[in-house]
Amino acid sequence: MKKNRYSFLLRSRAVIIGIRIALLFGIFYSTGLVAQTERENLEAQKKALLQKIQQNQVILDQTEEKKISSLGRLKALNNQISSRSRLIQAINDEVQLLDERIAEDQEFIDQLGLDLVGMKEEYANMVYTTQKTSAGFNQLTFLFAANTFNELFMRFKYMEFYSQARKKQGQQIELVQESLTLQIEEVEEQKMEQQALLNDELQESNKLQGLRSQQRSLVRELEQEESRIRAELKKQRDSEKELTERIDAIIEAERRSALLESADMSAITEAFEGAKGRLRWPVEDGFISSKYGKHKHPTLPRVTINNKGIDIQTAKDAYVKAVFNGKVVAVMSIQGQGITVLIQHGEFFSAYSKLKAVTVQKDDTIVEGQRLGQVLTGADNVSEIKFRINAKSGTVNPEYWLQSKIN
Numbered sequence: 001m002k003k004n005r006y007s008f009l010l011r012s013r014a015v016i017i018g019i020r021i022a023l024l025f026g027i028f029y030s031t032g033l034v035a036q037t038e039r040e041n042l043e044a045q046k047k048a049l050l051q052k053i054q055q056n057q058v059i060l061d062q063t064e065e066k067k068i069s070s071l072g073r074l075k076a077l078n079n080q081i082s083s084r085s086r087l088i089q090a091i092n093d094e095v096q097l098l099d100e101r102i103a104e105d106q107e108f109i110d111q112l113g114l115d116l117v118g119m120k121e122e123y124a125n126m127v128y129t130t131q132k133t134s135a136g137f138n139q140l141t142f143l144f145a146a147n148t149f150n151e152l153f154m155r156f157k158y159m160e161f162y163s164q165a166r167k168k169q170g171q172q173i174e175l176v177q178e179s180l181t182l183q184i185e186e187v188e189e190q191k192m193e194q195q196a197l198l199n200d201e202l203q204e205s206n207k208l209q210g211l212r213s214q215q216r217s218l219v220r221e222l223e224q225e226e227s228r229i230r231a232e233l234k235k236q237r238d239s240e241k242e243l244t245e246r247i248d249a250i251i252e253a254e255r256r257s258a259l260l261e262s263a264d265m266s267a268i269t270e271a272f273e274g275a276k277g278r279l280r281w282p283v284e285d286g287f288i289s290s291k292y293g294k295h296k297h298p299t300l301p302r303v304t305i306n307n308k309g310i311d312i313q314t315a316k317d318a319y320v321k322a323v324f325n326g327k328v329v330a331v332m333s334i335q336g337q338g339i340t341v342l343i344q345h346g347e348f349f350s351a352y353s354k355l356k357a358v359t360v361q362k363d364d365t366i367v368e369g370q371r372l373g374q375v376l377t378g379a380d381n382v383s384e385i386k387f388r389i390n391a392k393s394g395t396v397n398p399e400y401w402l403q404s405k406i407n
Contacts, residue, residue, distance in 0.1 A: 042094045049087045052406045055285045056080055058315050065381050069221040071229070072382025074298055075289040075313060077215045083406070084208045091201045098194045105187045222299045229300060239336030240386075243353060244308055250330045250342060251349050251390055269346030272324055279323040279401050280369060282352055282387050286314030289384060292397040308395045309351070309388030316383045318375045320352050323402070328364040337386070338376035353386040 056079055063073035222229060258265060290311035297303035322343060329349070330342040338354040343366055358373035360366065377383045389398045 039094060039097055042090055046087060046090045048406050049083055049090065053080065053083050056287055059313055062316055063382055068380045069218060069225065070380035070382055071298060072313060072380055072384065074218050074222065077211060077218065079287045081211050081215060084204055088201060088204050091197055095194060095197050098190055102187055102190050219299060235336055239334055243334050243337050243340060246332060247342060247351055254329050254344060265346035269348065272345040272348045275324060276401050278403055281402055282320050282323055282385060283312055283314045283318050286312045289313040292399060309386050310398050311384050311386050313384045314375055316377050318383060319371050320355055320373055320375055320385055322366045322368055322370045322372055323350055324368050326366050328360050328362055328366060331358055331362055341372045347392055349390040351388040354384060
C-alpha cells in the first residue's frame with residue numbers, strides 16, 4: 001500500500017508540474033501575441049508618420065526659399081510640429097509596451113527559475129531513492145517476493161512507472177533550462193531595442209525643439225507685420241466672396257436646367273453619396289492647412305476665419321485630380337483664387353481653386369483621378385489649393401468625404 005501511495009503521489013506531482021508549465025507557457029504565449037500585435041500597429045503608425053514628415057518637409061523647405069515671413073510657412077511648421085509630436089508619442093507608447101513586455105518576461109523567467117529549482121530537487125530525490133533501493137535489495141528479489149500474481153504485476157508496473165517518471169523529469173529539466181536560456185536572451189534583445197527607441201526619441205525631441213524655436217521666431221515676425229496680414233486677409237475674403245457667389249450662381253443654373261430637362265441624375269448622386277469617407281484626395285501629398293468652418297486666425301487676435309471648404313498645402317507644381325466621376329460645368333479665373341474648376345456629380349458639386357495650367361474645359365466628362373491642372377504657387381512660395389463640396393443644402397465639410405489619412 002505504501003508503494004502504491006507513493007506511486008500515486010509521484011504521478012500526481014508530475015501531472016501538477018506538467019500542468020503548471022503548460023499554463024505558464026500558454027499565458028506567456030497569448031500575452032506575447034497581443035503585445036506583438038500592438039507593437040506591429042505602433043510600427044505601422046510610426047512608418048506612416050515618418051513618411052508624412054518627409055513629404056511635408058519638402059513643402060516646408062519650399063516656403064523658406066524666398067525668405068518671406070508667411071502664414072503658409074507657419075502652417076507648414078505647425079503641421080511638422082504636430083506630426084513629430086505624434087511620432088514621439090508613438091515611440092513613447094512602444095517604449096512603454098517594451099517595458100511591460102520586459103517585466104512580464106522577467107516574471108516568466110523568475111517562475112521558470114523556481115520551477116527548475118524544484119524539479120532539480122525532486123529529480124535528485126528520485127535518483128537518491130533509486131540508488132538507495134538498488135543498494136538495499138535486488139529488483140528481481142523485490143518482484144518475486146510478491147505473494148500473488150496481481151501483486152507481482154503491480155510491483156512491475158510501479159518499477160516501470162518510476163523509471164519513466166525519472167526519464168521524463170530529466171527531459172522536463174532540459175526543456176525548462178533551454179526555455180530559460182532563450183528567454184533571458186530575448187529580454188536582453190528587448191532591452192537593446194528599448195535603448196534604440198530611447199535614442200530615437202531623444203533625436204526627435206531635439207528636432208521638435210528646433211521646430212518650436214522656428215515657430216516662435218516666425219510668430220514674432222508675423223505679429224510685427226499685422227497691417228500687411230490684415231490687408232492680405234481682406235483681399236482674400238473679397239476674392240473668396242466673389243468665388244462663392246459665382247459657384248452658387250452656376251450651381252443654381254445647373255439645377256434649374258436639369259429640372260427643366262427632367263434629367264435623371266439619381267444614379268450618380270447616389271454613387272457620390274455612397275462614396276462618403278472614401279473619396280480620393282485632390283492632391284497626392286500635402287496637409288490641410290485651413291479647416292472647414294469657423295476657426296481663429298493663426299496670428300491675428302479676435303479675428304475669425306469662416307472657410308467654405310478646406311485649404312490643402314502641397315508641393316510646387318503638384319497635379320490636382322478629380323475626386324470622383326462627373327462633368328465640368330465651369331472653368332473660371334478669379335483674382336486671388338487662380339483658376340477654379342467646378343465639377344458636377346449629380347446633385348453634388350466639387351470645386352478646385354488656386355490652379356494653373358488647367359487641362360480641362362467646360363462640358364468635359366471627367367473620371368475619378370483625372371488630372372485637372374496644377375497647383376498655383378503664390379508670391380510667398382506657398383502652393384495651396386482650396387477644395388469645396390456642395391450638397392443640396394450648401395457647402396459641407398470635405399474632410400468627412402475624403403479618405404482618412406494622417407494630416
